[in-house]
Amino acid sequence: MLLHVKITAIFYTSIIMAKSWQQQLKNALSGDHSKTLQTQEDYSQQAAKLFRPVVTDEVINAIQKQPYTGALSNQFLPTSAETEDHPDFTSDPVGDHNALADQGIIHKYHGRVLLVASGSCAVNCRYCFRRHFPYHKHLASRHNWQAVIDYLSAHTEVHEVILSGGDPLTLTTSSLQSLTDQLTKLNHIKTLRIHSRIPTVLPDRIDKPLMDWLDRLRFHKVLVTHINHADELTDNAINSLNKLKQHNVTLLNQSVLLKSVNDDVDTLIKLSYALFNNGVLPYYLHLFDRVQNAAHFEVDISQAKLIYEGMRRKLPGYLLPKMVQEVAGQTAKTPVN
Numbered sequence: 623m624l625l626h627v628k629i630t631a632i633f634y635t636s637i638i639m640a641k642s643w644q645q646q647l648k649n650a651l652s653g654d655h656s657k658t659l660q661t662q663e664d665y666s667q668q669a670a671k672l673f674r675p676v677v678t679d680e681v682i683n684a685i686q687k688q689p690y691t692g693a694l695s696n697q698f699l700p701t702s703a704e705t706e707d708h709p710d711f712t713s714d715p716v717g718d719h720n721a722l723a724d725q726g727i728i729h730k731y732h733g734r735v736l737l738v739a740s741g742s743c744a745v746n747c748r749y750c751f752r753r754h755f756p757y758h759k760h761l762a763s764r765h766n767w768q769a770v771i772d773y774l775s776a777h778t779e780v781h782e783v784i785l786s787g788g789d790p791l792t793l794t795t796s797s798l799q800s801l802t803d804q805l806t807k808l809n810h811i812k813t814l815r816i817h818s819r820i821p822t823v824l825p826d827r828i829d830k831p832l833m834d835w836l837d838r839l840r841f842h843k844v845l846v847t848h849i850n851h852a853d854e855l856t857d858n859a860i861n862s863l864n865k866l867k868q869h870n871v872t873l874l875n876q877s878v879l880l881k882s883v884n885d886d887v888d889t890l891i892k893l894s895y896a897l898f899n900n901g902v903l904p905y906y907l908h909l910f911d912r913v914q915n916a917a918h919f920e921v922d923i924s925q926a927k928l929i930y931e932g933m934r935r936k937l938p939g940y941l942l943p944k945m946v947q948e949v950a951g952q953t954a955k956t957p958v959n
């Protein structure tokens with residue numbers, strides 16, 4: 623059971639500050655740090671084959687430093703629960719495939735287009751709704767950015783471009799720059815939104831060249847972080863958020879309601895205040911998307927509503943995220959009341 627997972631790798635020592643963010647990312651992707659997770663009794667090799675475990679030094683350190691709750695490790699640890707068969711859970715629960723307008727271009731919502739700009743992440747979240755996404759076929763990467771620009775040129779009703787993935791901040795700053803050099807020529811694009819977990823899981827990526835790039839952009843800049851629990855806000859993570867704030871980036875957060883991670887009122891209230899104290903507004907609380915191999919994360923809808931009501935009673939309105947569900951084929955997120 624996930625609740626029984628404990629991180630006990632006491633010999634692990636970190637030299638995060640001595641490594642570049644590129645080296646830290648390389649180590650995470652190489653699976654080196656997942657060896658730490660492998661010491662856990664619930665670690666499943668079979669589940670690891672289904673979706674490669676990827677974690678960063680920052681996450682491993684956070685797991686080891688904080689009193690054990692499972693809230694962090696449960697998000698990244700492959701367990702045997704992933705190998706169970708649940709027929710109602712699918713490989714594409716949010717209908718990404720049907721919304722693909724061109725390679726790596728997802729056009730679901732009015733006025734906004736999402737680019738699958740990277741197939742990599744600095745962490746692989748076990749509940750990710752894109753854990754089965756065929757990035758090798760559907761990537762808006764450097765080699766086909768002209769197709770992206772052509773698509774956007776033909777869609778002048780689009781005013782916001784969302785960089786997603788994977789995690790777009792795994793791209794080099796020069797890659798990001800080459801994309802925005804093109805985007806900036808399209809006068810109808812007013813806002814650049816970045817969906818990224820990197821400010822908290824790989825804070826060193828929020829470096830000066832990235833800040834310089836952000837400063838050069840003419841767009842409104844929005845970064846939507848993905849933080850599920852206040853324990854993810856390490857000192858390094860807070861520092862990276864502060865930097866983004868200082869460079870005029872509007873910071874919002876989306877969380878996913880996950881069993882054995884954040885499925886109680888007090889945890890989510892604490893998260894809202896922790897976000898606010900660090901310049902981030904709680905934006906969405908997503909119901910778990912019913913993706914194959916992650917059914918054990920689902921919180922029952924009636925329980926989700928009770929939790930949300932508990933939050934509503936105690937939080938000021940501006941700290942209450944919208945609880946929503948992404949329903950395949952819908953042209954907007956569906957509020958859960």
Ligand code: SF4
Pocket residue numbers: 742743744745746747750751752753787788789819848
């Ligand atoms: S960082 Fe985002 S895209 Fe990457 S695995 Fe986690 S939830 Fe999925």
